[in-house]
Amino acid sequence: MKDIKNLIQEAEEALKTAFEEIDKNEEARTRQILDIFRNEGVSYRHFAPTTGYGYDDIGRDTLERIYAAVFHTEAALMRPHVASGTAALSLTLFGMTRPGEKIISATGMPYDTLLGVIGTGEGSQPGSLKEMGVDFECVELKDGEIDAEAVERAITPNTSLVIAQRSRGYAWRPSLFPEQFADLADMIHSRHPGVALMVDNCYGEFVCGKEPTDYGADLCVGSLIKNPGGGIAPTGGYVAGKKDMVDRIAGRLTAPGLGRELGSYAASYRPFYQGLFMAPHTVAQALKTALLASRLFENLGMESSPSSAERRADIIQAIKMQSPERLVAFCQGIQTASPVDSMAMPEPWDMPGYDDQVVMAAGTFVAGASIELSADGPIRPPYTAFMQGGLTYTHGKIALAEALKRMISTGALKVP
Template identity: 40%
Template structure:
């Protein structure tokens, strides 16, 4: 049989190389390409895995439909926010530091392309990435407002800030899904919301709930939702952070708790590499969640 030599350093090629094939040299091996291709095909899935995947096609199809719907929703929100990368030619010295005043049109153009450039936290020449991310998240979850920040240490921190926005002395908290986890036990004992009151407010801990279905709790009446960016909405890329979304006045109260009264959503430094990761993770989140659901099936 005629042999076609190919350079390959994969364990599969080494383990399945035909008898008499040359040994690898310098970290590379000469393997017969047809044999390697056949071996890779044979070893792609164990027969039991193939049968299991075949039996789950109906469930996988349902996940794919939700994935496509959610991906379209995310892409639409990104497009409406006109998210774009950095334009270094307009932002580099000396143009950046020695301009007297930018014309309004040029200012809008520069801000359009600074979304991935990070934020100082003080509003000086910020590119609008923080505001764009909040706007995108607001649209995706169907809320009135949202605050998406790396300054949320965890999902628990976001939930605590949201509860401080909702609760006042004398209020009663009803955890309808059972007792809270241990990191919230001490906090939850100090005040809560009485669900029997027709004017009650509903908050949802949405960790691991984002993009699992085609709707989010805020779309069906929740006053506030909160979660972690290192879970579903971070798309396995976001390194830190959390979010709170819902009614505008409650989101503003949450932001005041996170930062300081009077500052709210207007402040907060975000390094450029983190800002970029938050955008990228959110864009990829529906796909990552869909694949995770399939694995869990």
């Protein structure tokens, strides 16, 4: 049997060129953020907490201008009060639709936790968009690409919003690059001016040189405990896009007429500034960890997506484990190598918002932070592990070694 250390070294040797490309993008995006921070004159006064209504909160307002500059948009809403990516998406969907209007998903069914918001099938919940009289239609991808023609056929006079999910979620399909939204945006804006395009950008920020708003998306939405928080932001979500749309969404967060002018934060804004500044570097570490996992398990005969030879559109690495035992052992190995709760032993459980049992390894400093190293997967064939994050590549490498060790020791994996 090959030594685990040798297996990892063999994988690393094949990834040198890919790692160099990641480093180049990290430098370019860090320069971008540094220039924005300098243009805004960020100083200690921007980190100060506020209370009460939060009128004229310079830390909040400056940070939102920075987010708008990063995404090249007219405005942005960045708030610690938004609890998750799903919460940011829900806020956006309710802000952008009225009763009797219609939403079209251009990338198949959205991520599991959004089904309760939309109100589809068993995911229907009290207070959903369906209950509010908002219709929903799903258009599947065609050969891993957005089928703009099919989306256009689905557009009806009451359609107000087209949504698209950049990452794969729990689906075995390619994640999408920012430029892949260009044709869809052009079709919508040129022939259906009353319809907006929103991109769920979770897991994708800073992976590429540009973002979906650079290619015509009206809105980008994401979570601060994923990429843009840099592993430092303790909570929060963002919406970046056209001013009139961001203002509508902000009215849902606070109140119509008050919008972005309202909202204090009694803790320091420093983690949000520092997290954003660190984001390109942290994302680069996560990408290298994902690449190593891809190559390592490919060398052991497993299928991964994206493969180690493909470009990456987000930080998620999917690996077909082919058995529940392998999936569980992999996640358990990642957990034992976590800096937090390493003693915990994850087992499949009925997780709220998911139709199947899920096994989840997440020994993170910020609860549920996907930019920190975590791994999970639904207990359903082909028992795919979805790994993401890694604050440092070194930790990622150590954790993958522990995962292999666990898989081998439990008999879930035999290494030639």
